[in-house]
């Protein structure tokens with residue numbers, strides 16, 4: 001019995017095919033494009049990988065920012081619900097999920113049974129989101145994937161006093177002009193994201209285990225800084241970006 | 257009896273020479289430069305204009321962001337106090353001062369005698385400050401002074417849904433790409449500043465008369481939008497940028 005979960009985010013579309021609510025058969029992550037082209041490609045990919053056809057899929061569930069425009073879905077479900085389901089499946093002991101996406105950040109508290117009990121979200125301010133990292137990578141002339149490597153080279157993160165993306169950008173530019181090295185700047189930038197999201201996380205209360213998901217969680221610079229900020233270990237899956245789509249597929253299975 | 261007030265802001269330095277705490281003898285506004293060069297030039301200007309020498313000045317009072325580095329000052333006084341004094345002198349009936357500077361915004365409540373009774377301030381977020389306008393002028397390839405003229409041409413301000421400077425920048429870029437005209441975009445940008453600062457102002461409570469000061473107040477596009485947002489008339493002095501320096505000079509006179 002196959003279910004398909006798609007997570008249509010602001011910067012990437014993700015698709016997961018799940019067999020019997022248990023085994024991931026195929027997954028795909030595609031850079032989002034205008035309209036539904038990104039999610040359509042992600043779905044085409046997972047069908048190809050799994051050698052299945054859309055007819056073989058019993059239920060399609062969409063989540064994420066762009067779910068309302070995806071008419072193939074049988075259900076459209078909030079990303080909070082789907083994230084909670086996906087993370088609980090991968091990490092049954094996790095009680096706090098910190099998800100940092102391309103232009104938002106959310107922190108979800110889970111009960112022992114995986115049910116969401118509380119959450120806080122920032123989708124109004126670019127600070128503490130992937131967008132902050134994009135802006136900074138751009139002024140440092142780095143690819144977003146390079147940030148992790150650079151951050152790991154530093155043992156003395158630059159101090160960035162402004163939380164605001166715009167003011168922090170000016171700080172980074174002026175520190176760059178005075179010769180501060182790139183690794184320290186990048187480590188400071190990662191720390192800034194962690195500090196901002198940690199403040200959000202403290203509002204729901206941190207209960208271990210703590211897990212990070214979302215595109216930004218792939219960056220160990222941010223994960224390490226978050227771990228320091230919160231004083232806890234942070235679990236992380238290499239499939240962190242897939243948690244929403246996985247949860248959507250699980251949701252679909254539960255609806256069968 | 258002459259007193260000199262200087263207001264060392266983040267983007268401009270202002271100086272005012274006052275005679276007997278009453279008459280403005282000379283004033284100067286200079287674009288801020290590194291260190292104290294900007295304020296020194298402003299002071300040189302007012303001395304030149306008034307044909308006075310520093311020895312003729314009984315008291316020098318500094319206010320603003322950079323006041324701590326200006327050692328010529330006999331007193332260093334908060335910009336809130338100085339703004340209140342300057343505005344009360346120019347507009348004795350004003351009870352609410354909305355001051356939007358280069359990278360902050362503050363709203364000050366005054367009693368009938370001109371004493372500050374309450375204030376709120378934003379110096380953490382670039383939205384609702386001159387910096388927001390700088391960023392937007394830059395992507396529209398306009399000078400900051402052009403914004404007013406463009407805004408006045410519009411009778412249908414573009415809707416900018418994000419408050420955040422970074423997210424609003426993306427919205428403006430994408431509206432520009434779909435052919436939205438510059439005047440409507442600029443009017444929408446001015447409105448965005450007004451909406452943001454009006455929310456701040458409502459936290460102290462709006463009591464008329466309401467006055468705008470600070471560099472951004474020179475832009476009638478922002479003033480008109482603010483007037484609409486708050487539903488009150490807004491008084492404005494062409495010397496709006498000088499209120500802090502004027503207040504500093506008055507403070508100096510009171511100390512004689």
Ligand code: SF4
Pocket residue numbers: 124125126127163164165166167380381382383419420421422423
């Ligand atoms: S603090 Fe900066 S990044 Fe955050 S909303 Fe304000 S302008 Fe945007």
